[in-house]
Every structure is written in C-alpha cells, then in structure tokens.
Amino acid sequence: LYLLYSFGENFVLFKLLFKFLPFLRFFRYPSVSIFIPIFILNLLASRGTEFIISKFRKYKQLLFFIPLVCFIELYIYSSKISILLPKTVLDKKTETIEYLIKKSSQDKYPYRFALTPITQNLATTVKGETLYKAKINYRDRLFGNINLEYLLFNFRGQDIELKNYYKFLDFVYSCHSLDEALPLFSISNVKYIISIIPQKTKFAKLIKNNELKIYENPFVLPPAFFVIKKIENTNLDISLKLIKELKFDIFKTVILHCENTPTIVLEKFPTILKPKKIRYYNNKIYIETDFPQDGFLVLSQNFYPGWQCLVNKRKTKIYHCNIFMSCIYLPKGRNEICFFYDPVSFKIGSIISLSCLFFVIIYLYEKYYTIVSSVSISKR
Numbered sequence: 001l002y003l004l005y006s007f008g009e010n011f012v013l014f015k016l017l018f019k020f021l022p023f024l025r026f027f028r029y030p031s032v033s034i035f036i037p038i039f040i041l042n043l044l045a046s047r048g049t050e051f052i053i054s055k056f057r058k059y060k061q062l063l064f065f066i067p068l069v070c071f072i073e074l075y076i077y078s079s080k081i082s083i084l085l086p087k088t089v090l091d092k093k094t095e096t097i098e099y100l101i102k103k104s105s106q107d108k109y110p111y112r113f114a115l116t117p118i119t120q121n122l123a124t125t126v127k128g129e130t131l132y133k134a135k136i137n138y139r140d141r142l143f144g145n146i147n148l149e150y151l152l153f154n155f156r157g158q159d160i161e162l163k164n165y166y167k168f169l170d171f172v173y174s175c176h177s178l179d180e181a182l183p184l185f186s187i188s189n190v191k192y193i194i195s196i197i198p199q200k201t202k203f204a205k206l207i208k209n210n211e212l213k214i215y216e217n218p219f220v221l222p223p224a225f226f227v228i229k230k231i232e233n234t235n236l237d238i239s240l241k242l243i244k245e246l247k248f249d250i251f252k253t254v255i256l257h258c259e260n261t262p263t264i265v266l267e268k269f270p271t272i273l274k275p276k277k278i279r280y281y282n283n284k285i286y287i288e289t290d291f292p293q294d295g296f297l298v299l300s301q302n303f304y305p306g307w308q309c310l311v312n313k314r315k316t317k318i319y320h321c322n323i324f325m326s327c328i329y330l331p332k333g334r335n336e337i338c339f340f341y342d343p344v345s346f347k348i349g350s351i352i353s354l355s356c357l358f359f360v361i362i363y364l365y366e367k368y369y370t371i372v373s374s375v376s377i378s379k380r
Contacts, residue, residue: 003034006037053066096194096212097140097146099214109189110280111153111191112155116193120156126141179203183248187298193215199213204216219248223278223301224287225251225274226275226289242255255322261319284340290335294332296330303325307341311330
C-alpha cells in the first residue's frame with residue numbers, strides 16, 4: 001500500500017487514500033512514504049541473513065564473504081546515481097558556485113546570497129543539451145541545500161518553517177524593485193543577489209553578467225551590527241511598515257518586539273559601527289566589539305528558543321527584533337560576546353535517552369544472568 005502510495009497521483013487511489021487516511025498526510029512528499037516498505041524489507045533481509053548464517057555455521061570462513069559482497073555491491077552502485085548520471089554531478093562546482101566561493105574568500109565577514117523571486121520560481125525551466133548538463137544548470141542556480149557543502153549562506157534558507165522569518169521574506173519579495181529591497185537585504189546580511197533577468201538599479205553593482213546575473217549590494221551589513229536607536233513595537237505588521245518607512249535609517253535603528261528594554265543615552269551619532277571579529281562554530285557565534293557608546297548589537301539570524309548569550313562571560317538577555325532577528329544590549333567599550341545554542345529540550349531528551357539505555361543494559365544483564373544460571377543448573 002505504501003509502495004503504491006509513493007507513486008503519488010500516478011496511483012489511481014492516491015487521492016482517496018490521502019483523503020481518508022489522515023496519517024498519510026504526515027509525509028511532505030508522497031515519494032517519502034517509500035521509506036516504510038524499505039524499512040520492512042530491511043527487517044525481512046535481516047531475518048534472511050540470520051537464516052543463511054544458521055545454515056553455514058560449519059563453514060565460518062564463508063560468512064566473511066557476506067559483508068564483503070554487500071560492500072562491493074554498494075561501492076559499485078554508488079559510482080553512479082543513475083544509469084545516465086555519474087556521481088560527479090553531485091559535487092561539480094558550477095560557474096556561479098566557483099565565483100561566490102572566490103568572492104567569499106575575499107570578504108572580511110560571511111555574507112549571504114539571495115535569488116530573486118523570478119529566478120527562484122523558474123526552477124522547473126532549467127534545460128540542457130544533455131541530462132547531465134541540465135542537472136549542472138540546476139545546481140548553478142543554487143536551489144535547495146546545494147549551497148551548504150560550499151559554506152555559502154542562502155538568504156531564503158531551506159525548510160526553516162518559522163512564521164516570522166517567512167513574514168519578513170514575503171515582505172522583501174513584495175518590493176517593487178531591487179533598490180527598494182536593498183535596505184532589507186542589507187540588514188539581513190545579503191551581499192549578492194542572483195537574477196536571471198537584468199535588474200533596474202541605481203545602487204547595486206553588476207559584477208557578473210552571464211546567463212545568471214550577480215549584483216553586489218554596496219550597503220550590506222555584517223552578520224552582527226551595532227545600532228544606537230530603538231523603537232518598541234510588539235505588532236509585527238506595524239513593525240514591517242516602520243521598517244519600510246525608515247529605509248536606510250534602519251541601519252542605526254532596531255525595532256524591538258518587547259517593552260521595558262534598556263534606555264540608550266545618545267552621546268554622538270557615529271557612522272555604522274562594525275564588530276572587530278565574528279567567528280562561527282558548530283553551535284556558537286563568537287564576536288569581538290569595541291564601540292564608543294552603549295547600544296544594541298543586532299544579530300541577523302532567527303530569534304529562536306534555546307539560544308543564550310554571554311557578554312564578557314556574564315549571561316545577558318536576548319531580545320526579539322526586526323521581525324525575525326535577535327539582539328542584545330551592549331555597554332560601550334571592549335566586549336567579548338558568545339552566542340551559543342543550549343536548548344532545554346536537548347537536555348530533557350538526553351536524560352530520557354540515557355535513562356532508557358540504562359534500563360536496557362540492566363534488562364540485558366538480567367537476561368544473560370538468567371540464561372547462564374539455567375545452563376549451570378541443567379549441567380548439574
């Protein structure tokens with residue numbers, strides 16, 4: 001049933017099953033349901049392997065060839081992802097990828113790239129002289145998660161499923177021109193805009209003009225930037241309008257979605273201040289700053305439960321700001337900031353997993369002890 005359901009609309013009863021069997025709706029794509037028959041086949045294969053081993057216990061030397069044959073078969077199979085496509089199609093660096101890698105190596109901070117809405121929507125129109133060439137052209141547009149293996153950061157993200165982020169994303173893509181969207185791209189750390197059609201822009205610089213055009217945002221801010229003004233507004237829809245009205249003044253202003261936040265005493269109105277150093281690790285972000293006055297350090301990543309922050313090794317509160325971003329209050333002077341991900345859910349899950357493992361070990365030990373005891377009694 002699941003195997004037939006994985007065919008999607010090519011299966012006659014697909015719509016009927018989808019309508020009356022609610023558990024099937026958990027699969028994002030019908031094809032994913034094929035994991036269930038694969039799992040069942042794995043169980044049957046393991047039972048079959050047990051049977052074969054039981055029959056060949058006298059010939060232990062032959063048992064060595066079972067995993068060897070499996071390894072050889074999997075190795076040969078992995079040399080191609082299909083009959084027509086060699087596996088090089090999965091790791092070949094395309095022209096756009098190589099260009100962005102080169103530009104990223106020259107940048108002081110890590111920056112994001114963004115695809116224009118039309119470029120994003122024309123994914124199905126990618127063509128090529130051969131299937132291999134068409135697949136390479138598809139990879140060249142950096143759809144999906146292709147960017148991750150090259151440490152290129154996509155503004156759109158992939159499967160994030162956070163409502164506030166998509167609210168901001170839709171707001172950016174609703175702009176009438178690239179120039180109108182530049183302030184929003186700038187605070188979102190987007191330096192490179194990829195477009196399949198030429199863009200009318202006074203500010204963005206065309207740095208690559210091939211089938212895919214790449215524009216450079218001259219106003220882009222680093223992943224963390226310093227602001228000296230604040231607006232408190234808990235309504236996200238009103239906040240979006242404020243961001244649009246502020247335009248480039250958003251570079252010095254943060255819109256906080258909470259009340260009673262620290263007050264800033266304005267000593268001067270400096271130009272845009274940037275951190276001295278930003279380093280990314282697996283679940284940590286390390287930032288060094290030295291600013292002449294108090295203010296807020298805005299981090300252009302999702303405000304999400306589980307993130308914590310230390311300023312000079314002292315815990316500080318993280319505020320929700322700019323629709324989806326995070327920020328902290330930062331005193332003037334030299335500061336060392338460390339954002340780290342340490343959710344309570346992970347700790348609870350670890351405790352449950354370790355507890356289960358402990359009880360499994362006790363159960364296996366008791367079972368083993370019972371078997372040994374019964375064998376010793378039978379011998380007596």
